[in-house]
Every structure is written in structure tokens, then in C-alpha cells.
Amino acid sequence: xxxxxxxxxxxxxxxxxxxxxxxxxxxxxxxxxxxxxxxxxxxxxxxxxxxxxxxxxxxxxxxxxxxxxxxxxxxxxxxxxxxxxxxxxxxxxxxxxxxxxxxxxxxxxxxxxxxxxxxxxxxxxxxxxxxxxxxxxxxxxxxxxxxxxxxxxxxxxxxxxxxxxxxxxxxxxxxxxxxxxxxxxxxxxxxxxxxx
Numbered sequence: 529x530x531x532x533x534x535x536x537x538x539x540x541x542x543x544x545x546x547x548x549x550x551x552x553x554x555x556x557x558x559x560x561x562x563x564x565x566x567x568x569x570x571x572x573x574x575x576x577x578x579x580x581x582x583x584x585x586x587x588x589x590x591x592x593x594x595x596x597x598x599x600x601x602x603x604x605x606x607x608x609x610x611x612x613x614x615x616x617x618x619x620x621x622x623x624x625x626x627x628x629x630x631x632x633x634x635x636x637x638x639x640x641x642x643x644x645x646x647x648x649x650x651x652x653x654x655x656x657x658x659x660x661x662x663x664x665x666x667x668x669x670x671x672x673x674x675x676x677x678x679x680x681x682x683x684x685x686x687x688x689x690x691x692x693x694x695x696x697x698x699x700x701x702x703x704x705x706x707x708x709x710x711x712x713x714x715x716x717x718x719x720x721x722x723x724x
Contacts (some may be wrong), residue, residue, distance in 0.1 A: 532571065534586045545588065546571065546580060549603075555610035558626055565630040566680055572627040575609060579628070579653075589666045592653045596622045599642070619643025629678045631722055637675045637684060648673040667696045673720055682723060688716040 548554075558574040568589065572579040577600060581590040599622040605612035619642045628638030631650070640647040640660065651658030653722055660695045663672050672695065673686045675713040690710040699707075 529709060537585070543586070544563075546585075549607050551607050553608040553610070553614075555608060556605075560627045561649050563627050563629060564578060565678075566632060566633070570627060572624070574625055574627075575605050575623040577606075579587060594624065594653075595656075619645075622647075629675050629684070630680055632680065633646070635722070637678070639674055646674075648675070662674055663678045663695055669696045669699050669702060670718065671696070672696055676717070684720045684722065686720055688718050689706060706724075 531544040532554060533541050533603055534543045534545075535541055535650075550619050556574050558572060561571065561573060563570045563572075567639065568581040569586075570579055571579055577594050577596070579592045579594070580588045581592070585591045586635055593669040599620065599621045601621045602612065602617070604615075605617070605621075605623070605655075622640050622642055625639040625641050625646070626649075628636045629651075631637050633674040634654065636651055637650070638649050640649045646663045647660040648663075649658055661671065661673075669692055672688075672692055673684065675684050676687050677685045688702075688706070688710070690713075702710075710716060
């Protein structure tokens with residue numbers, strides 16, 4: 529059964545943990561499945577509802593469970609995401625797209641989707657406080673945050689792609705040089721600063 533495997537420097541397996549569910553096939557790609565921050569090494573696979581924080585020896589020292597209540601994604605999606613998508617599911621679910629990012633000591637940011645839309649979610653996993661902003665046609669290109677990394681002190685680096693042209697109201701307000709670069713297939717990084 530697939531699992532997270534710890535190895536020595538010669539790639540010899542030492543231990544296994546975080547076993548996947550029985551019958552796991554997968555089919556959903558998670559960017560940055562490992563993220564290192566001041567809490568430790570975070571391990572997250574979408575569309576799982578939990579994230580593990582590992583210590584320097586690779587042992588789980590904190591386990592965070594994301595509770596989407598009645599919007600939780602189905603067990604079928606957690607084991608075979610491609611089959612779940614082929615079944616044309618209802619949009620009445622939420623899932624983290626990628627591994628969330630630590631913004632500060634108590635604030636994290638992530639990207640959430642349902643069947644149709646994406647949201648930026650800012651949350652504190654230790655006291656269950658959160659807020660989100662849905663991406664809509666009335667969103668500004670500068671408000672659509674697809675977080676890539678953080679300095680852990682309130683600065684988020686976000687990705688702008690050409691896909692945003694059809695997702696917001698003011699894509700045309702981007703400078704010509706940026707729009708031309710995006711039209712050539714480049715990606716642009718946007719720096720967002722949060723003040724706590």
C-alpha cells in the first residue's frame with residue numbers, strides 16, 4: 529500500500545507512515561506536497577481533509593483536520609479522484625487544491641475549490657477561525673490570490689496566469705508588458721502584503 533517512506537542518504541527505506549486509504553488510486557495533483565515553515569515540515573495531499581506536521585526526524589507531531597462540515601468531499605474522491613470527476617459530481621463540496629501556506633505564526637492561506645469556483649481562504653487552524661473570498665467575474669485581478677509561497681511574516685507571493693482573463697473584471701488594467709508576457713505563456717508573480 530502506498531505510504532510516506534523515510535530513507536537514509538542511500539535511499540534505503542527506514543520507516544513508513546501516512547499510509548494511503550485502502551484502494552487508493554489518486555489522480556489529483558497537489559503542488560508542494562511538502563512545505564517547510566516555522567511549525568515544521570507540512571505534508572498534505574489533495575483532496576485529503578487532513579494535514580500532518582512532521583518533526584525533524586519525520587515523525588508526525590501535529591495533525592490538522594479540515595472540517596468542511598456538509599461540504600466535505602466524498603470518500604470516493606479521496607481514493608480515486610479521476611473517477612469522482614468523471615461521475616460529474618455536484619458542485620456542493622469544498623476541497624483544498626494545494627498544501628496551505630503559513631502566513632504568520634497563527635495565520636495560514638490556501639486555495640479552495642468547489643465544483644465550479646475557486647476561493648482564497650485565510651484561516652487559523654488552531655482556533656478554527658477562517659474567512660474566504662470567492663473568485664468571481666467582479667473580482668479584481670489583484671484580489672485573486674493563488675498563493676505560491678510566503679516569508680512567514682505576512683508577505684505572500686501569488687501567481688497571475690492568463691487564465692485570470694476570464695475570471696475577473698479588470699484583467700485589461702494590467703500593464704501591457706505583463707499582458708504581453710502572459711500571452712507569450714509566461715507566469716507573473718504578485719506580492720501581497722498582509723498586516724496583522
